[in-house]
Each structure stands twice: as structure tokens, then as C-alpha cells.
Amino acid sequence: MTAAPSTAPPLTARDTELLLTLLRLPTVSPLEAPGEQPMLWEAQRVYAAVARESGFRVLHHGSADPAVLRRDDVPRAVRGRPAEFLATQPNLVLRLGPALPRSATVMFNVHFDTVAGAPPVTFDGHRVTGRGAVDAKGQAVAVLAGIRAARAADPRIGRDVAVLVQAVSGEEGGALGCFGTRPLVEAGYVGRLNVFCEPTGSRYLCRATASMTAELRVAGLDAIDDRPGAGHNATVLLGFLAQHLAGAVAGEPGAAVCVAGLHTGDQHNRVYGTGRLLLNIGYPSVHTGRRLEGAVERAVRGGLAEFRSRFAALPALARTAVDAAAITTLVWHKRRLPCLAQDETAVAALCRAAGLAPWPAADPAFTCDAIWMDGVPGAATVVLGAGSLDANHAHADGEYAELADLAGFAGAVARLLTCFADEETTP
Secondary structure, eight states: OOOOOOSOOOOOHHHHHHHHHHHHSOOBOTTTSTTOOOOHHHHHHHHHHHHHTTTOEEEEEEOOOGGGGGSTTSOTTTTTOOHHHHTTOOEEEEEESSOOOGGGEEEEEEEOOBOSOOOOOEEOSSEEESTTTTTTHHHHHHHHHHHHHHHHHOTTBTTTBEEEEEEESOSTTTTTTTTTHHHHHHTTOOOSEEEEOOOBTTOBBOOBBEEEEEEEEEEOOOEETTSGGGSOOHHHHHHHHHHHHHHHHHTSTTOEEEEEEEEOOSOSSEEOOEEEEEEEEEESSHHHHHHHHHHHHHHHHHHHHHHHHHHTTSTTTHHHHHHHHHHEEEEEEEOOOOOBOOOOHHHHHHHHHTTOOBOOTTSOOOBOGGGGGTTOTTOEEEEOOSSBTTTTTTTSTTOEEEHHHHHHHHHHHHHHHHHHHHHHHOO
């Protein structure tokens, strides 16, 4: 048995240079910023070149087959998009060591696409800021540092234990890995242990939620402000439904509800007859997701009926109230996606052996590409990474990562690999 590295390996100047280079290459998802040209190919090539210095080789670098976007469960935002869209969304798979059975392989998944926004890239010697610093280019750099440290301390890594790294697109913007992680998993680029690198404070999380997104559309008639009752007031109708849904659905067990995206218009002197409202709901199991889907549909019907009852006698809103059900449509952007639900025994024991603390049982899980590992035979999965989605301002201005936190995660990666090797090579 080889002792696991006891301290976090410091990130080298080369690691910091790699992170800053990746941050300066814009890789915003086109679902977040239509029209922008992400530099994912370039970022992945830079990453692969540095990985080769540690003995990795490229197994795959390319875009998914367009057929993956024609499935029924693909989110509406990407369903049926052309090959030209996928051409800008490549995925990279690296391997250290020989082609070994799944039982002797560890896989790390990192995503290179980011949300919109371009906070300036800065480095003060301790903290790196920039889009992707913590979600998730910083994680990608720390993974390579951890694998490098493990291999230096334990010759079994890269010999008796193969290591795969997936560097994917299509995690952000609501794509949920349908053209990134999912096709790679289905192609068999997985291990007995699979680590999805997302900010968890270096605490291991053995589950992942999925989410469904619904849109309420109102398609009525506009009216002039002097005669508001002549048309349909989508602003009042959708505002009412927003409050109704927030109360009715948020109270459902297992629901994590976000009511957002309410829009009808920008002017003060007209009644807008059209508009939209978005509802995003996280759920911890497929069964709960199906139940919540029905709850949303019932809540919409109930809200429309209540709106008619409350406002039918008010002249300015009578037409809207009477026609509310006829002019309102519920459209599902995504639903019925899997959740990561697994027997946590084996992966929890391995994480504890590596000195990792668990994600607090009382804290909700979150949605990430780990959902596509649900039900994969001979595979255990953990979500693990440096920093915090909230505290490090992921998806917000000022996103940052502390080098000390990334180094701590690199140490966790090294310990996990050593403990995995102990399991694999113990008679």
C-alpha cells in the first residue's frame, strides 16, 4: 500500500499560467450569448498540450453526432439544432495509462463552457478572477495538478490504474450535457469511479438533481392605455400566475422552484397582450419529477380559474379574465431528465479513506452533468470540487477562485487516486 499524499500539492507557476490562459479564451455557451463564437477548440487544445507533459494522450476530440439532439428528452433550447451549432461545441477525452478495464479506471469530468458575462481576468498572487475561475476551468487545472502529484508519489497511477479526463462543452445554458457528457458516457469513456468537478468546498456529494423548465405564454391582443379593457393584459395575468405558481409549486415536497423570466414589454403607455413567464424546478428523483410535472399543470389550471373568478367583474381586466385559459399555453422546455441516484456505500467509503468530508445531508444537491451516470453499470459517481457556487460568485460578476482552494482540491484528487489504487491492487 502506498501512502496517500498527506498535504495538498501547491499549484505551480505552470498551473497558474494554464488557468489564466484558459480564462482569457472566451468559451461562453451560445445558448447564453447567441452570436458569440466560443473558443472551445482552442481552449481544449491548450489543455491537452499541458496534459501531454504529464503523460496523457488524446483519445477523442470532436463534436457530437447531430442525432443526439433529436431525442425526445433533449431540452427545447438545443433540440434539432444543426450540425453547424455542434461544430463549435467539441468535447475532449484524455487518458493516462493503458486501456484498462472499467474496474481499473478513474474518470474526471470538467466542463469548459461558461455562462455569459466577461468579468476581467486578474491575478493578485493568491486569487484568480474571471469567467470560469471556479466553474469550472479552475477545477480542470486542479485535476491535472492532482493527477500529476498522485503519479509522482505512486507508480501505480498510469500503470495499474488508468485515468480519463473528459473536458466537455454543453453543460451551461440549459443544455445539461446532452451533447457533451451524455454521448461520452454512452461511448464508454467512464470508470469504476467517476468524479464530476463542480464547486462543493472539496466535500463529496453522491447525488445530483435534475431540473425541468416550463414556459407560460400569453398570446392575446394589445390595447391602448386609454382603453385597457379592449385588449388582454398579459402583464397582470402573468404576474398573478407567477405568485400563484410560486406558492402552489414551491410547497410541493422535493421541489426547488425558481420563478423567473417574466416579460411583456417595456413601455408604460400600452397594455401588452403577449408575454412569457419561466418556471424552473429542480427535483431529486425521477418519481418526484413526474409528480411535480403534474403539480405544475394543476397549478396552472387552478391559477387561471382563480384569475377569472377574481377579475371577471373588473372592466379593465374582464376580457383578460374571461379569455385567460384560451390565450395561455404551457410549454415544456425540458422535463423527464434523469437524476443521479445510486448506492453510495462504495464511493462514500473510498472518499472517507481519502480523508474527504461528506456534503451535509441537510443541504440540497444541485444539477450537473453527473445525472448521466445514473444507472451506468459498474460505475460509482461523486461530485467534488474546490470553492462554492455561491461564495465564489459562479454565474455572477466577480467570479473567482483561490489558489489555495484549488491546491486543496488537487490534494483531494491525488488522495482519491491513491486510495482507488489500493482498492484495485489489494488481493
